[in-house]
Amino acid sequence: MSDTGAATASPSLTVLVVDDDYRVASVHVGFVEAVPGFRVAGQAHTAADALRLAGELRPDLVLMDIYLPDGDGLQVVRQLLAEPAAPAVIVISAANDVATVRQAVQLGALHYLVKPFGFAQLAERLTAFRRAYDDLNGFPAEATQHDIDRIFDLLRPGTPAQADALRRLAPTLQSVYDAIAASDGSLSANDVASAIGISRTTAQRALTQLEQSDVLTLELRYGATGRPEHRYGVKRR
Template sequence: MTEASIATLIVDDDFRVASVHEGFVEKLPGFHVVGKAHTAADALEMAQRLRPDLVLMDIYLPDGDGLDVARVILDSPAPPVVLVISAATDIDAVRTAIQLGVVHYLVKPFGFRALAERLTAVRSARAAIADWPEDAGQSDVDQLFEMLRLPPAETPASDIEHLAPTLQLVYKSMSARGSGLSASEIAGQVGISRATAQRYLAQLEQIGAVKLELRYGQTGRPEHRYSITRH
């Protein structure tokens, strides 16, 4: 099963910052921006009208608190994923975000890579949910939560030999098979589940060892294909 592009709503009081974030999001395969809101009222209205899959939520808004907006959005039917982007680092804000079920909390200012790592994790988890097995067990649940974790910052992107053994196995299998491989194909080659392959591919993508390509078929829904970026 393939996933459609992730519709993203950006909420930030600063028009320029919102445009920068839009540029970041649009650079990533599998995401597209459906709207930008600059007030709490606009965020609530656009979230209800546009039904985004993902909301990048600022906290300091001219007419309200972004976390209050997030609370309303997350309590709605079929709520989106919410990722906080804010300069706020006080424990009350962070604790509230966790309690609300925010998947990541990114402190401003940040660069493209920091946001890309978190969005890649969200995209991988979303793909795993779309392919959720009927006989799911604890390992499937663990792998889903693991997908939302970021790779260790000290992992050397240029040295594959320093990676964990299974990551090396996935990478070497891709090197032997060529480019444009799906998670299912890699899983079959390595002898692991598709969800596990998806998680490892997300980690390899986050450190720049593989790249994701979207291929569109007759249905218009993109198929995720992965290729080696360095040897």
């Protein structure tokens, strides 16, 4: 069975996003849902909710923050990976000290991403995980050393499939950036969608990626009532 055929035939892998910051969690949700072959099954903002939702949803993958208001995310990872049908885990955290990274590796985390990160960094790792997951499901009862080596190679980010996906996304990002750059000030997702003829969801996804990549600035404009409007401008160097 080829990798391409497996990925095409397989259903989307489910992801649980865990982050104490609601806005950051929503950004990560947008990133995940922009990668073919994945869908977000739920969000958690505390350690207790992460454990509860993982038990209820049985996700294929958990994106796990470390600093949670009611506990240590790595302790959640320890509990999740001790389960018989454990999900894969990618740690996402601002912590970059060696002790924390070492503990995540020892617990069995698949990858470790230091926040803030852009869409491309997460997409590379998700795509690598998808390819390895599909390949592993096609194994016979016993794998050869060659099979095992191939799985670990596939888990490394930067596969050809991801490069193709990013190339397809690039024109939209450029169009969104150009629309912002051509404006006199800042634009909202609705403004961008109208200006270049794409959906508001696609515009918001691209704007979020560009802001996370440190290309655009985000301004929250408060009105008389309701949620603040998110407006984006070109970051001046």
